[in-house]
Each structure stands twice: as C-alpha cells, then as structure tokens.
Amino acid sequence: MTLETIDYRATDAAEKFVASLRETGFGVLTNHPIDQKLVETIYQEWHAFFNTEEKRAFLFKPETQDGFFPAEISETAKGHSVKDIKEYFHVYPWGRIPESLKDNILKYYNNANSLASELLQWVEEHSPAEVKQKFSIELPKMIQDSQRTLLRVLHYPPMSGDEELGAIRAAAHEDINLLTVLPAANEPGLQVQLQDGNWIDVPSDFGNLIINIGDMLQEASGGYFPSTSHRVINPKGMDKTKSRLSLPLFLHPNPEVKLSDKYTADSYLMERLRELGVI
Numbered sequence: 001m002t003l004e005t006i007d008y009r010a011t012d013a014a015e016k017f018v019a020s021l022r023e024t025g026f027g028v029l030t031n032h033p034i035d036q037k038l039v040e041t042i043y044q045e046w047h048a049f050f051n052t053e054e055k056r057a058f059l060f061k062p063e064t065q066d067g068f069f070p071a072e073i074s075e076t077a078k079g080h081s082v083k084d085i086k087e088y089f090h091v092y093p094w095g096r097i098p099e100s101l102k103d104n105i106l107k108y109y110n111n112a113n114s115l116a117s118e119l120l121q122w123v124e125e126h127s128p129a130e131v132k133q134k135f136s137i138e139l140p141k142m143i144q145d146s147q148r149t150l151l152r153v154l155h156y157p158p159m160s161g162d163e164e165l166g167a168i169r170a171a172a173h174e175d176i177n178l179l180t181v182l183p184a185a186n187e188p189g190l191q192v193q194l195q196d197g198n199w200i201d202v203p204s205d206f207g208n209l210i211i212n213i214g215d216m217l218q219e220a221s222g223g224y225f226p227s228t229s230h231r232v233i234n235p236k237g238m239d240k241t242k243s244r245l246s247l248p249l250f251l252h253p254n255p256e257v258k259l260s261d262k263y264t265a266d267s268y269l270m271e272r273l274r275e276l277g278v279i
C-alpha cells in the first residue's frame with residue numbers, strides 16, 4: 001500500500017483528503033497554496049542559523065517552551081530510552097525569534113495557519129453526523145487566534161558515526177495536537193505505520209504538503225480519526241553527510257476548548273507534558 005497524493009485543486013479534494021486521514025492518519029496534498037520558494041528560503045536561512053553558535057543565545061525557557069532546544073536535551077519519544085538525533089527551535093509569534101529570520105518564518109506561520117483552518121473545515125464537513133456532534137465547537141474555531149499553535153523548525157544534523165546505539169532521527173511517536181501541517185522536508189526519511197504494523201514512506205516529493213492527525217483530534221472524534229505513529233529514519237550511504245530540515249506546524253486549540261467529556265485542550269496537553277517529563 002502507498003499513500004495517495006491528492007490534488008488540492010481537484011473538485012473531490014476535500015472528500016479524498018478526509019478519507020485518507022481516516023484510513024491512515026495522513027493526507028498528502030500537491031498543488032496547494034503554500035509558497036514553495038518561501039519554504040526553500042526558510043530551510044536555507046535556518047540551516048545557516050543552526051550552524052552558528054548564535055542559536056545558544058536563544059536557549060528555550062522551560063516555562064514558556066519557546067526558543068532553541070539543543071541535541072543534548074532533545075526529545076525522547078514516549079516509550080523509548082534513547083534520544084532522537086535532532087535539534088530544533090520553537091517559534092511562537094509571541095516568543096523569541098532571531099531578528100533576521102522573523103519576517104519569513106512569521107509569514108509562513110500565518111499562511112500555514114490559514115490553510116490549516118480550511119483543512120479543518122474539510123474535516124468538519126466530511127465527518128459523519130455522529131462524529132460531528134461530538135465536536136464542542138467547529139474545528140476551525142478551536143484554533144482561531146490560538147497562542148498555542150507551535151511552529152517547530154527541525155534540524156537533523158549529518159550523521160557523525162558516533163550516535164548512540166539504536167538512536168534514530170525521530171523515534172516512532174504520535175503528535176499531541178489536533179492536526180500537524182508539514183511541508184515535505186529537503187531530504188526523505190518520514191514513515192508512517194499502517195494498521196497491519198508495516199511502515200511505509202510518506203511521499204515526500206519536495207513541494208508536497210503532509211498533514212497528519214494528532215491525539216487531540218483522535219480524542220475529540222471519539223477515535224474516529226486515528227492518530228498514527230510516525231518516525232524519521234536515518235539516511236544511508238552518501239545521504240549521511242546531509243542535514244535534513246523540516247517545519248511541522250502543530251495546531252493547538254485554545255486552552256479552554258472542550259475536547260471530550262474528559263478533557264479540555266489544556267488539561268489534555270498538561271497531562272501529556274507531565275508524562276513526557278518536560279513540565
């Protein structure tokens with residue numbers, strides 16, 4: 001089985017997209033309105049930034065979670081013991097951002113958020129009535145003007161050969177948020193796990209836009225939309241010498257939004273962050 005790439009401008013795009021999300025937790029769009037040149041420029045300028053020591057001046061603050069997360073303290077996925085091979089920077093419009101990188105990254109943040117609202121509308125419209133009635137408010141409203149939506153600029157450095165045994169770029173995990181919107185990275189490696197347990201490559205032709213379901217949408221839909229495991233595998237051969245950049249936007253509802261009888265967005269996030277040991 002492979003993941004189908006869906007033409008954003010096709011008349012049946014919304015229907016196909018939501019069917020793909022339901023079946024695999026992922027949807028891949030081509031011909032979408034995100035400016036590919038802007039994404040390329042962001043990859044280039046942030047790659048340069050990660051290669052300077054200036055990044056250390058932006059070390060993240062545990063209370064606010066904005067800023068630079070070095071490889072030494074990088075995430076360990078839930079249920080794993082070895083750290084991922086990556087460093088990253090958390091961009092929030094209210095957070096610290098290097099002055100010279102601000103314009104492009106905030107332009108991208110806004111554009112990707114607009115598209116995300118439209119995609120949530122697609123999900124809303126193509127959810128069966130019994131699922132739709134579980135949503136406390138319409139899905140696009142959940143993220144409207146949210147200060148919690150997070151843009152993560154990820155840098156997976158070239159492989160040095162002395163990585164910890166068993167470490168990979170991103171160990172298998174599920175995202176916590178509602179939906180994740182991710183332009184294809186500059187290098188392959190992203191894989192999703194199917195229901196039968198097999199891993200398949202997510203089509204990552206440069207220019208594709210990849211969307212996946214997070215745990216909050218799974219919770220809000222009573223499990224109708226599955227939050228599926230994904231990972232980023234290590235490169236082989238000549239590709240080992242290359243950096244990989246990627247740019248996931250994690251859509252987080254406003255904190256007071258009711259996800260289910262059990263959780264608000266805030267109580268859900270806090271429970272997960274406590275489990276991960278980051279708060």
Ligand SMILES: O=C(O)CCC(=O)C(=O)O
Pocket residue numbers: 152154170175182185190230231232246247248
């Ligand atoms: O780098 C990628 O392609 C995916 C990253 C990811 O899954 C994450 O940061 O949650």
Ligand SMILES: [Fe+2]
Pocket residue numbers: 173174175230
């Ligand atoms: Fe992820």
